[in-house]
Amino acid sequence: MSHTAHIRSHRKPRRSASTIAMRAGVAGGVLSTLAVAGASGSANAAEPVTQTLELPTLTADLAAQVAQSADVTQQAAASYQLQAERDAAAAKAAKQAKTDLAEAKKKAAEAKKKAEEAERKEAAERASRAAERTTLSASSDTGSSTGTGTSSNTSTSTSTSTATGSAAAVVSFVQAQVGKAYVSGATGPSAYDCSGLVQAAFKQVGISLPRVSQAQSTAGTQVGLDNLQPGDILYWGGAGSAYHVGVYVGGGMFVGAQNSSTGVVEKPLSYDPPSGAVRVL
Structure with missing residues (x-):
C-alpha cells in the first residue's frame, strides 16, 4: 500500500460498474454516429448532386387552349392553300x-x-x-x-339573132337544173343557191356575173317587167340590195333556186312576183 493511501484527499474514488458501462455506451454511440456520418459524407462526396425540375401539370384548360391553337393554325393553313389555288x-x-x-x-x-x-x-x-x-x-x-339603112337593118337583125342564141343557151341551162337541191353558197353542179344558179347560167355563154344577188341586180340594163325577154335576170328587193334572183325563161315563167324546201323550180311570175329585171344579153 502506498504511504499516502491513508490520506483521503489523495484517494481516487472508485467508479461504479454502472457508471463505466454508461460511459462506454455513450462513447460507443458517439463513435457509431461519427462512423455513420463519415460514411454518409463519403457517399455524398462520391455522388454528384442533381437538381429535379417539376413540369407544370397539363390541366383541362391548358389542353383546350392547345387544341384551339392547333385548330386556328390548321384553318390558317387551309385558307392560305385555298387562296393559292384561287x-x-x-x-x-x-x-x-x-x-x-x-x-x-x-x-x-x-x-x-x-x-x-x-x-x-x-x-x-x-x-x-x-x-x-x-x-x-x-x-x-x-x-x-x-352604115346604110340596109346595113343598119342587117346589123340589128344579127344582133337580135345573137342575143336570142345566148338567151336560148341560158334558158336551156337553167331549165336543165330544175329539181336540183338548194344549198346556200353552192354554185353547182349538183346544188345551187339563187345567185349561184344565175352566175353558172351566164357563164355558159361567156359572161362573168358577180357572185351575189345584190350585185347581179345591177349587172345589166334595167328593164320593165312588162317588157321582159327570155334570159333577163329577175330580182326581188331593190336594185343593188336584192335578196333573191332568177332567170326569165319566157311565157310568163321563170326558173330560180328558191329555197331548201323547193330546190330549183320553174314557176309562173304570179308564184312570186319579182321587183324588177336587168338585161345582160
Missing part, C-alpha cells in the same frame, strides 16, 4: 383569255383580208363588165351612124 386558277384563266383574244384577233384579221380581196375582185369584175358594155355600145353606135 390565284393559280386566276392566272391560268388570264393566260387562256389572252391566248383566245390573240387567236380571235388573228381570225378577224384573216377574215377582213379575205373580205377585202373579195371586194377588190368584185370591183374589178364590175369595172371589166362596165368597160365591155361601153365598148359594145360604142361599136353599135358607130355601125348605126356609118
Whole structure:
C-alpha cells in the first residue's frame, strides 16, 4: 500500500460498474454516429448532386387552349392553300383569255383580208363588165351612124339573132337544173343557191356575173317587167340590195333556186312576183 493511501484527499474514488458501462455506451454511440456520418459524407462526396425540375401539370384548360391553337393554325393553313389555288386558277384563266383574244384577233384579221380581196375582185369584175358594155355600145353606135339603112337593118337583125342564141343557151341551162337541191353558197353542179344558179347560167355563154344577188341586180340594163325577154335576170328587193334572183325563161315563167324546201323550180311570175329585171344579153 502506498504511504499516502491513508490520506483521503489523495484517494481516487472508485467508479461504479454502472457508471463505466454508461460511459462506454455513450462513447460507443458517439463513435457509431461519427462512423455513420463519415460514411454518409463519403457517399455524398462520391455522388454528384442533381437538381429535379417539376413540369407544370397539363390541366383541362391548358389542353383546350392547345387544341384551339392547333385548330386556328390548321384553318390558317387551309385558307392560305385555298387562296393559292384561287390565284393559280386566276392566272391560268388570264393566260387562256389572252391566248383566245390573240387567236380571235388573228381570225378577224384573216377574215377582213379575205373580205377585202373579195371586194377588190368584185370591183374589178364590175369595172371589166362596165368597160365591155361601153365598148359594145360604142361599136353599135358607130355601125348605126356609118352604115346604110340596109346595113343598119342587117346589123340589128344579127344582133337580135345573137342575143336570142345566148338567151336560148341560158334558158336551156337553167331549165336543165330544175329539181336540183338548194344549198346556200353552192354554185353547182349538183346544188345551187339563187345567185349561184344565175352566175353558172351566164357563164355558159361567156359572161362573168358577180357572185351575189345584190350585185347581179345591177349587172345589166334595167328593164320593165312588162317588157321582159327570155334570159333577163329577175330580182326581188331593190336594185343593188336584192335578196333573191332568177332567170326569165319566157311565157310568163321563170326558173330560180328558191329555197331548201323547193330546190330549183320553174314557176309562173304570179308564184312570186319579182321587183324588177336587168338585161345582160
